[in-house]
Amino acid sequence: GDSVTQMEGPVTLSEEAFLTINCTYTATGYPSLFWYVQYPGEGLQLLLKATKADDKGSNKGFEATYRKETTSFHLEKGSVQVSDSAVYFCALSDVLGGGADGLTFGKGTHLIIQP
Amino acid sequence: GAVVSQHPSWVICKSGTSVKIECRSLDFQATTMFWYRQFPKQSLMLMATSNEGSKATYEQGVEKDKFLINHASLTLSTLTVTSAHPEDSSFYICSARWDRGYEQYFGPGTRLTVT
Numbered sequence: 001g002d003s004v005t006q007m008e009g010p011v012t013l014s015e016e017a018f019l020t021i022n023c024t025y026t027a028t029g030y031p032s033l034f035w036y037v038q039y040p041g042e043g044l045q046l047l048l049k050a051t052k053a054d055d056k057g058s059n060k061g062f063e064a065t066y067r068k069e070t071t072s073f074h075l076e077k078g079s080v081q082v083s084d085s086a087v088y089f090c091a092l093s094d095v096l097g098g099g100a101d102g103l104t105f106g107k108g109t110h111l112i113i114q115p
Numbered sequence: 116g117a118v119v120s121q122h123p124s125w126v127i128c129k130s131g132t133s134v135k136i137e138c139r140s141l142d143f144q145a146t147t148m149f150w151y152r153q154f155p156k157q158s159l160m161l162m163a164t165s166n167e168g169s170k171a172t173y174e175q176g177v178e179k180d181k182f183l184i185n186h187a188s189l190t191l192s193t194l195t196v197t198s199a200h201p202e203d204s205s206f207y208i209c210s211a212r213w214d215r216g217y218e219q220y221f222g223p224g225t226r227l228t229v230t
Binding site (some may be wrong): 036039042043044045046089094102103107 | 119138149151155156157158159160161164172208210215218219221222223224
C-alpha cells in the first residue's frame with residue numbers, strides 16, 4: 001500500500017538557519033504530494049503541493065520539488081523564523097493509482113525554532 | 116480560507132458508553148468529509164470517507180459498527196464511537212472538501228479519553 005516516511009523530530013534550529021525536512025514515499029500510481037503544517041491548537045493547513053514529477057510547490061518561503069526518480073518531496077526553507085515552529089506533515093493522495101480518496105500521512109516532524 | 120470546526124475539542128467517557136463527535140464546515144458546503152485517527156507520535160490514519168447522503172466508505176481494519184459515521188447534510192458529519200473502550204482513546208480529526216480535486220480543510224481535532 002501507499003506510505004510516507006519523513007524524518008522524525010523534534011528538529012531544533014536557530015532563527016535564520018536553513019531548513020530541510022526529508023520526505024520519501026511509496027505509491028502504486030502517480031500520486032499528488034503535499035506538505036501540511038499544524039500550529040499549536042490549530043487544525044492542519046495546506047502549506048504547498050505538487051501534482052506531477054518535477055513540479056515545485058512553494059508558499060511562505062517554503063519549497064518542495066516532486067522527485068519521481070528518488071520518490072522524494074523534501075521541504076526546504078532558506079531562513080526560518082520563530083513563527084515557523086510547528087508540526088509539519090508530508091502526505092500523498094493516490095486516487096488514480098487505486099488508493100483511498102483521503103490522504104496518506106507521514107508521522108509528522110516537530111520543528112522548533114529558537115531565537 | 117475555509118473553516119472546519121469539531122465539537123467537542125476533548126471528551127472523557129467511561130468504558131462501554133458511546134460518544135459522538137461533530138464535524139462542521141462553517142463557510143462552505145462539503146460534499147465529502149474524511150475522518151482520521153492519530154495516535155501519539157504516529158501518522159494520521161484515514162478511517163473513513165463520507166459523502167453527503169450516502170453511506171461512508173471505511174478503510175480496511177476499521178470497524179464500521181463501532182465507528183458510526185453520518186453525513187446528513189453538506190455542512191455536518193458525525194462520528195459516533197459506540198461501546199467505547201480504553202484502546203479507542205485517541206485524537207480524532209476530520210476534514211472537509213467541497214468537491215473532488217479541491218483542497219481538504221481540517222478541523223482542530225477531538226481528544227477522546229476512555230476510562
